[in-house]
Amino acid sequence: MRAQAPAVAKWHLDGMNYVFTMPLSDHADHSGGDYIYFQGHPREFDTDREEITTRGPDHPRVKTAPFQHVGDTMFTRGSRVYHAVTPVTRGDRITLAVSLFCPLLGKQDENRFWHSAPDDGLLRTLRNWGELRRAVHRPAAYCRREGIPILPLKKHTRP
The missing domain is CATH 2.60.120.620 (q2cbj1_9rhob like domain)
Incomplete structure (x- = not known):
């Protein structure tokens, strides 16, 4: 055997x-x-x-x-x-x-159901997916909520 x-x-x-x-x-x-x-x-x-x-x-x-x-x-x-x-x-x-x-490249997810970790279970995965979706659609709000500093972009000038 x-x-x-x-x-x-x-x-x-x-x-x-x-x-x-x-x-x-x-x-x-x-x-x-x-x-x-x-x-x-x-x-x-x-x-x-x-x-x-x-x-x-x-x-x-x-x-x-x-x-x-x-x-x-x-x-x-x-x-x-x-x-x-x-x-x-x-x-x-x-x-x-x-x-x-x-x-910015359009739909990147080829799976019909996105997951953040396969063993988290359905409810946790749905919550994580919702958080990701909100972060993608409103990145500034996500950064403020998570305490991530938003730094101004420096204007690049040619020498």
Whole structure:
């Protein structure tokens, strides 16, 4: 009987199109915590979801990001690449993940339902989404409410 692959954090697509991921800890400082992703179209993942999620990193189309050292980076189409993280079994895994969004470019969200974190639950996610939407539509009001200073732009003159 084959041992089941370790569970992973929830497989998901991100709400933003582009995601920059960078470890802030060396892989030698922890065991597990691997960023894994499905190499294929999201429809293919959805079709074979049960097999992929059961086999996890052992599935032939699931790849592991080559993060070994602080500063290794990966730039992905987070809304088009199913991904997850294996459990950390020793030490601490610290990662910086930045989702990129520019409201001036029009609709950037390819998902029908935007989420800030997949495991927050529906009510918390809806509240976070509402706060983001208000911040995008009224950035000055958001900055005042959060105590973020609004500095005047310096007029640039040519020398």
